[in-house]
Amino acid sequence: MSQDTLYIPPKPHSLAALPALFRVLWNGDGNLLDLLPAAAYRFPVGNLGYSRRSTVLFNDPALVRHIMRDPDGIFPKSDLMVNALEHLIGESIFVTDGQKWRRQRAMIDPAFSHMRISHAFAAMQAAVNDYVRILEASAESGEPLSLDRAMSQLTADIICRTVFSTSLDSQVAFDVFEDFMVFERSVAQVDIKRLIFEPAWTKAPQPQIVLDACTRIRRHLASLIDTHLAPDAEFNDIASAVIAARDSDSGEPFSRDELIDQLGVFFLAGHETTASVLTWLFFICAQQPSLVAKMRREIDSVVAVDAAAGKKKKQEPLTFEHMRQLPLLKAVFREALRLYPPITFMPRVALEDTTVGPRKLPKGALVMISPWTLHRHRDYWDDPHAFKPERFLPDNEASLVDGAYIPFGQGPHTCVGAGFAQTESLLIIAELLRRFDFEALNPGRVRPAARLTTRPREQIFCRVTRRVQS
Numbered sequence: 530m531s532q533d534t535l536y537i538p539p540k541p542h543s544l545a546a547l548p549a550l551f552r553v554l555w556n557g558d559g560n561l562l563d564l565l566p567a568a569a570y571r572f573p574v575g576n577l578g579y580s581r582r583s584t585v586l587f588n589d590p591a592l593v594r595h596i597m598r599d600p601d602g603i604f605p606k607s608d609l610m611v612n613a614l615e616h617l618i619g620e621s622i623f624v625t626d627g628q629k630w631r632r633q634r635a636m637i638d639p640a641f642s643h644m645r646i647s648h649a650f651a652a653m654q655a656a657v658n659d660y661v662r663i664l665e666a667s668a669e670s671g672e673p674l675s676l677d678r679a680m681s682q683l684t685a686d687i688i689c690r691t692v693f694s695t696s697l698d699s700q701v702a703f704d705v706f707e708d709f710m711v712f713e714r715s716v717a718q719v720d721i722k723r724l725i726f727e728p729a730w731t732k733a734p735q736p737q738i739v740l741d742a743c744t745r746i747r748r749h750l751a752s753l754i755d756t757h758l759a760p761d762a763e764f765n766d767i768a769s770a771v772i773a774a775r776d777s778d779s780g781e782p783f784s785r786d787e788l789i790d791q792l793g794v795f796f797l798a799g800h801e802t803t804a805s806v807l808t809w810l811f812f813i814c815a816q817q818p819s820l821v822a823k824m825r826r827e828i829d830s831v832v833a834v835d836a837a838a839g840k841k842k843k844q845e846p847l848t849f850e851h852m853r854q855l856p857l858l859k860a861v862f863r864e865a866l867r868l869y870p871p872i873t874f875m876p877r878v879a880l881e882d883t884t885v886g887p888r889k890l891p892k893g894a895l896v897m898i899s900p901w902t903l904h905r906h907r908d909y910w911d912d913p914h915a916f917k918p919e920r921f922l923p924d925n926e927a928s929l930v931d932g933a934y935i936p937f938g939q940g941p942h943t944c945v946g947a948g949f950a951q952t953e954s955l956l957i958i959a960e961l962l963r964r965f966d967f968e969a970l971n972p973g974r975v976r977p978a979a980r981l982t983t984r985p986r987e988q989i990f991c992r993v994t995r996r997v998q999s
């Protein structure tokens with residue numbers, strides 16, 4: 530592919546609102562991207578397809594900011610999302626609001642400070658090194674590998690090591706991972722049938738398979754937490770930081786049940802999201818050899834700085850400081866997050882009748898903020914569906930539209946793990962790309978779907994080979 534040709538990676542085929550509704554019902558796979566009408570990539574505010582409940586999608590950055598900041602406390606996270614997650618992480622920071630959320634957030638923020646991330650870097654590096662050995666075996670055997678599963682396994686291993694100081698090799702950590710895969714496959718962030726046919730706040734039971742997976746996950750998490758609560762426990766990880774946190778008013782720590790909720794959310798929000806964007810990023814890199822060549826030059830040049838100091842030139846481990854010296858890799862990561870934001874939708878619910886910008890919202894309206902549509906909106910991006918990482922290079926950043934890029938959310942609920950996610954992602958991209966070539970086996974069939982996170986509708990299989998050094 531010539532460098533000048535615009536590369537447009539997989540996107541849904543947009544329809545008018547009514548055919549889009551029939552499509553989503555016909556497919557029956559809960560993919561909310563299929564419900565998006567073509568106009569959703571053009572309008573500032575509009576209806577998200579047809580539904581019994583008023584469902585309004587906001588794309589205007591100023592209005593999005595207002596809703597996400599929510600100064601009057603009338604747009605909490607939506608009942609549909611809370612329902613999907615309550616059995617797993619019911620009282621966690623991801624789903625709570627108001628005073629309860631404020632207390633939790635204040636106690637959790639320090640666990641993700643810059644210092645903590647720099648401390649966690651060694652555990653990230655160890656997980657990536659172990660994964661390199663798995664990929665070497667895969668390259669040796671020539672067996673195709675599921676990119677989705679590979680990225681989930683690697684990011685889950687990183688979460689286990691950094692949060693609990695245990696690797697995915699331990700039985701309990703592996704059981705958590707397997708059960709999260711069941712949960713991810715079976716639950717949607719927004720139940721589309723309920724969205725279309727039911728009024729607000731209708732409760733619907735989750736399928737038994739989801740409930741069973743949640744029970745098992747909570748049991749596994751409890752046993753991981755108990756190792757940390759033992760009187761002679763000595764850990765220096767994210768779990769120990771959260772266990773040590775105290776409420777600034779009462780001086781009380783989190784209870785054991787609260788810890789299960791909070792640490793469960795780190796596992797869920799902390800590996801599924803990163804795995805989602807990295808799956809897309811490696812798929813894209815597999816189609817873009819000239820881009821990969823540039824990225825490798827950048828990685829090699831960073832390690833070559835050490836060569837000047839007398840160290841070995843190639844395959845030297847990358848350090849935490851190196852992560853700040855990779856502007857192209859960072860731009861590629863940010864562009865992958867633009868086109869495939871892992872959290873496709875951030876649904877809120879209007880607690881009372883209100884007006885936002887030009888729109889009156891009745892009590893119970895579903896207020897949709899979608900990084901997906903905002904990031905591909907034709908008013909804010911040139912060639913909105915094209916993969917152009919140069920948009921995010923430092924020289925071009927000034928031309929980005931304020932508020933049109935929100936992969937980590939916005940306002941008080943902004944992702945606590947954004948710095949952690951960027952660090953681990955840059956490390957994974959650098960360490961894997963400088964060693965391996967990825968070839969996607971079914972690129973023409975890949976389509977995105979919005980489930981718990983933005984995922985390929987079917988798994989992407991790749992062949993991995995060792996990089997041929999030029």
Ligand code: HEM
Pocket residue numbers: 606622623624634794795796798799800802803806870871872875876935936937938939941942943944945946947949950
């Ligand atoms: C590329 C990776 C990630 C992306 C794109 C991402 C995205 C997001 C977004 C959009 C939100 C806001 C949701 C909303 O307002 O409805 C959020 C919240 C959150 N994320 Fe992340 N996240 C990522 C990685 C992580 C990691 C690694 C962790 C922890 C280990 C984490 C933990 C959380 C938590 C606890 C919240 C809830 C914050 C609150 O409500 O106060 N995330 N994330």
